Amino acid sequence: MHRIYIQGTIYPEIQVGMREIFLDDKDIPSLRIYDTGDASHAKPIRSTWPKPAEGLTQRQAAQKGIITPEMEYAAIREGMPPETVLKELAEGRAVLPANKNHPECEPMIIGSKFLVKINANIGNSALGSSIEEEVEKMAYAVKLGADTVMDLSTGKNIHETREAILRKCPVPIGTVPIYQTLERGDLCWENFRDTLIEQAEQGVDYFTIHAGFLRDYIPLALKRTTGIVSRGGSLIACWMQTHKQENFLYTHFKEICEILREYDIAISLGDGLRPGCIADSNDEAQFAELKTLGELTKIAWDMGVQVIIEGPGHVPLNKIKENMDLQLELCHGAPFYTLGPLVTDIAPGYDHITSGIGAAVIGMLGTAMLCYVTPKEHLGLPNKQDVRTGVITYKLAAHAADIAKGNPQALLRDKALSRARFDFRWEDQFALSLDPETAESFHDGASHSEFCSMCGPDFCAMRNTRRIGE
Amino acid sequence: MHRIYIQGTIYPEIQVGMREIFLDDKDIPSLRIYDTGDASHAKPIRSTWPKPAEGLTQRQAAQKGIITPEMEYAAIREGMPPETVLKELAEGRAVLPANKNHPECEPMIIGSKFLVKINANIGNSALGSSIEEEVEKMAYAVKLGADTVMDLSTGKNIHETREAILRKCPVPIGTVPIYQTLERGDLCWENFRDTLIEQAEQGVDYFTIHAGFLRDYIPLALKRTTGIVSRGGSLIACWMQTHKQENFLYTHFKEICEILREYDIAISLGDGLRPGCIADSNDEAQFAELKTLGELTKIAWDMGVQVIIEGPGHVPLNKIKENMDLQLELCHGAPFYTLGPLVTDIAPGYDHITSGIGAAVIGMLGTAMLCYVTPKEHLGLPNKQDVRTGVITYKLAAHAADIAKGNPQALLRDKALSRARFDFRWEDQFALSLDPETAESFHDGASHSEFCSMCGPDFCAMRNTRRIGE
Numbered sequence: 046m047h048r049i050y051i052q053g054t055i056y057p058e059i060q061v062g063m064r065e066i067f068l069d070d071k072d073i074p075s076l077r078i079y080d081t082g083d084a085s086h087a088k089p090i091r092s093t094w095p096k097p098a099e100g101l102t103q104r105q106a107a108q109k110g111i112i113t114p115e116m117e118y119a120a121i122r123e124g125m126p127p128e129t130v131l132k133e134l135a136e137g138r139a140v141l142p143a144n145k146n147h148p149e150c151e152p153m154i155i156g157s158k159f160l161v162k163i164n165a166n167i168g169n170s171a172l173g174s175s176i177e178e179e180v181e182k183m184a185y186a187v188k189l190g191a192d193t194v195m196d197l198s199t200g201k202n203i204h205e206t207r208e209a210i211l212r213k214c215p216v217p218i219g220t221v222p223i224y225q226t227l228e229r230g231d232l233c234w235e236n237f238r239d240t241l242i243e244q245a246e247q248g249v250d251y252f253t254i255h256a257g258f259l260r261d262y263i264p265l266a267l268k269r270t271t272g273i274v275s276r277g278g279s280l281i282a283c284w285m286q287t288h289k290q291e292n293f294l295y296t297h298f299k300e301i302c303e304i305l306r307e308y309d310i311a312i313s314l315g316d317g318l319r320p321g322c323i324a325d326s327n328d329e330a331q332f333a334e335l336k337t338l339g340e341l342t343k344i345a346w347d348m349g350v351q352v353i354i355e356g357p358g359h360v361p362l363n364k365i366k367e368n369m370d371l372q373l374e375l376c377h378g379a380p381f382y383t384l385g386p387l388v389t390d391i392a393p394g395y396d397h398i399t400s401g402i403g404a405a406v407i408g409m410l411g412t413a414m415l416c417y418v419t420p421k422e423h424l425g426l427p428n429k430q431d432v433r434t435g436v437i438t439y440k441l442a443a444h445a446a447d448i449a450k451g452n453p454q455a456l457l458r459d460k461a462l463s464r465a466r467f468d469f470r471w472e473d474q475f476a477l478s479l480d481p482e483t484a485e486s487f488h489d490g491a492s493h494s495e496f497c498s499m500c501g502p503d504f505c506a507m508r509n510t511r512r513i514g515e
Numbered sequence: 516m517h518r519i520y521i522q523g524t525i526y527p528e529i530q531v532g533m534r535e536i537f538l539d540d541k542d543i544p545s546l547r548i549y550d551t552g553d554a555s556h557a558k559p560i561r562s563t564w565p566k567p568a569e570g571l572t573q574r575q576a577a578q579k580g581i582i583t584p585e586m587e588y589a590a591i592r593e594g595m596p597p598e599t600v601l602k603e604l605a606e607g608r609a610v611l612p613a614n615k616n617h618p619e620c621e622p623m624i625i626g627s628k629f630l631v632k633i634n635a636n637i638g639n640s641a642l643g644s645s646i647e648e649e650v651e652k653m654a655y656a657v658k659l660g661a662d663t664v665m666d667l668s669t670g671k672n673i674h675e676t677r678e679a680i681l682r683k684c685p686v687p688i689g690t691v692p693i694y695q696t697l698e699r700g701d702l703c704w705e706n707f708r709d710t711l712i713e714q715a716e717q718g719v720d721y722f723t724i725h726a727g728f729l730r731d732y733i734p735l736a737l738k739r740t741t742g743i744v745s746r747g748g749s750l751i752a753c754w755m756q757t758h759k760q761e762n763f764l765y766t767h768f769k770e771i772c773e774i775l776r777e778y779d780i781a782i783s784l785g786d787g788l789r790p791g792c793i794a795d796s797n798d799e800a801q802f803a804e805l806k807t808l809g810e811l812t813k814i815a816w817d818m819g820v821q822v823i824i825e826g827p828g829h830v831p832l833n834k835i836k837e838n839m840d841l842q843l844e845l846c847h848g849a850p851f852y853t854l855g856p857l858v859t860d861i862a863p864g865y866d867h868i869t870s871g872i873g874a875a876v877i878g879m880l881g882t883a884m885l886c887y888v889t890p891k892e893h894l895g896l897p898n899k900q901d902v903r904t905g906v907i908t909y910k911l912a913a914h915a916a917d918i919a920k921g922n923p924q925a926l927l928r929d930k931a932l933s934r935a936r937f938d939f940r941w942e943d944q945f946a947l948s949l950d951p952e953t954a955e956s957f958h959d960g961a962s963h964s965e966f967c968s969m970c971g972p973d974f975c976a977m978r979n980t981r982r983i984g985e
Binding site (some may be wrong): 170171172199200224227263266267270271272273274275276278279280282283286321322323324361362363388389390391392393394395397398399401402405406409420421423424425426437438440441442444445446448449450451456458459460462463464466467474475477478479480483484486487488489501502503504505506507509510511512513514 | 640641642669670694697733736737740741742743744745746748749750752753756791792793794831832833858859860861862863864865867868869871872875876879890891893894895896907908910911912914915916918919920921926928929930932933934936937944945947948949950953954956957958959970971972973974975976977979980981982983984
């Protein structure tokens, strides 16, 4: 009997959305345990762990050949040896985001050699949502399978919202610190630095920082059909235009890295110039910034900081590969983390799908983490149901990428589900699916019937096949 | 002022879901007419048209160099010269499905040189649905943009349901005649032939016929994880197994083509062996049948019959290209018509998305028509809302493929929508979108506000860009 973790966490005391497959003696995957814990049970598991690499970031430890407990934990989740995790970390092709002040975080690894990860964005805006709602969205996203969560709050109670989320969250939390900087008053280096330290102390695991958007790139953005569509990017552009100075995130980059290194926070180099429409995709503005992100990668790496590169936005299917190829070349193999890309502009209300298409393709090509898009993109703040739709759509896109990359764990799950389907084991089919609740609610046959209402009993092809084979 | 049709039909007396873009003097696409007619207004427009090619199929006319009114009409809809339509038809790379007895059908062309088309499946099963419901689903699918509709009824009143649909339907109707054959009694050539003639007389525009599934292929199918998943394929397999004879659709293929030629019905060579799970994709069974479909293509072509080749099912992203390449090679360039493909098995309830991903990719690679999949796939009979979700998902997948192929009409629509978005012309944005009603219902800002609740007023990047540019 062989046991395989297919989704969720691995420690029984946590068990958030855990699923397992058991293989029988003939290696037929047919049994499973399906258990949904509750993300709000997150406990500070890392608080009691040994610290073999005290004072070092995971990158620095890896470079010294030290396998930390975090690396070991992440390796188990991937079904890979810890040496692989160490190697990918040491060479910068992966990150293990785990702020020393976020002991609730279960270690996980993001890199193209590993399972493709997905991020769910939550957070309030000036126009709505409460702390409770945001914590609920986080727990819901994690239970459904989000690998990381970004709190993008820009409204009221940003600190308190984040604190409530962090203390209950078993996955890495990311933020875009420039949003909260505006709460402290004017946008400037000092206010930004203080915000970084405040959030670092709380335990944020990775920061999106738009340090690669240089003043020279503003004219390139103004030529576009939809200009700048990154919130952080547009704030920095306004600041540079008003002060007629270079981006302070660029000029203070080493000081930023010093702070991040202290807590072992990964830097996610933001793409302030990601294209907001098909017409702007793969343009001079986008690739100029990408080149600068590559330069900053080297600086951060030299200082021991783990680096992620942010990318895409709106990119047609035929131009996705160019993005991936250029990112690998310009950013020296650092993991790519993309929003979608959305492969057309014309489907507001369905942009989880337009972007899920691009996400699956860029994931197959080597992108390490996919930032979800909900049906509300371009239209409004997502609610809990939108979070569900976004997470499941991205889990399936990431899984499609894993399948295309030949990941054995991923392939096994498809095979197990399809065997259950062919055997009319409906309950096993649902348990192995990404969203058992929805699948079951759509099934209108009896739970033991050998057909469903789509075809009825006489036209069920699988039922007919079974008869032929008998 | 330049006027461009972007969706729907072109004759003012019909106007089903018609949309147009107007370009101003500076070629800025900003105005539009948005008009939703009602599919149930379909009139027999072709009944008064001249018949320059009396007695000939569209293929035969094209080979003689005759541009029929149908070719001319289809060309206008594509924004292409009728000579291109003629050439693609003559060489078999496209079909123009228009049964002489379906005068309500507005001519359209399916081929890789043209806009990627989508098909919506409707039809009852033994477990439910009425004639009225099915007519309503048809009208709804056409209004939302379905380019063809297949009536896959297997339940009661198949003849009456189809008659009601055909007489109100402005798009080509396809069927799988073997389903109704069972109504006449035993499955056999005589009952099948009589069913073909009955449906041909009514005006069905294309038939799916599983003539390429040979007896030798049964053992290949029985080795699979999920066997045969095509309803028609499984019926033929049962017949071959019971009678220990070769597929009668294969042995009577020329007689079938004679009937089809008389009415100018296109044959859609069915893929009885399409893979039903990732593990069975691109296997021996699938490609053995594809080779036979290629042989049948030549026979049908020689008899003047228009041919479509059916394909995919469940295929991972990394194996899609092999399908397209082999189809082009084995089937001599005949248009490919695929179900999805679904790029993973693990998302029942979301298979419109798992298949929309594969559909966009295979469409980009040259597939001419995409058969939609609804969220109910594998679980139950789709209702009206499922039809909506399926059609819009496939419209966006087909459009993403058109964009990737560089179709100028398609690119213009994205640009027009994105300009409207950047200008905060919310109503234009919705009008240009695939599902204006849904987009508008998701927008929670005021219709003239320069932001939405996703970011709120201070964090709207596009608003900030406009300020920088001022």
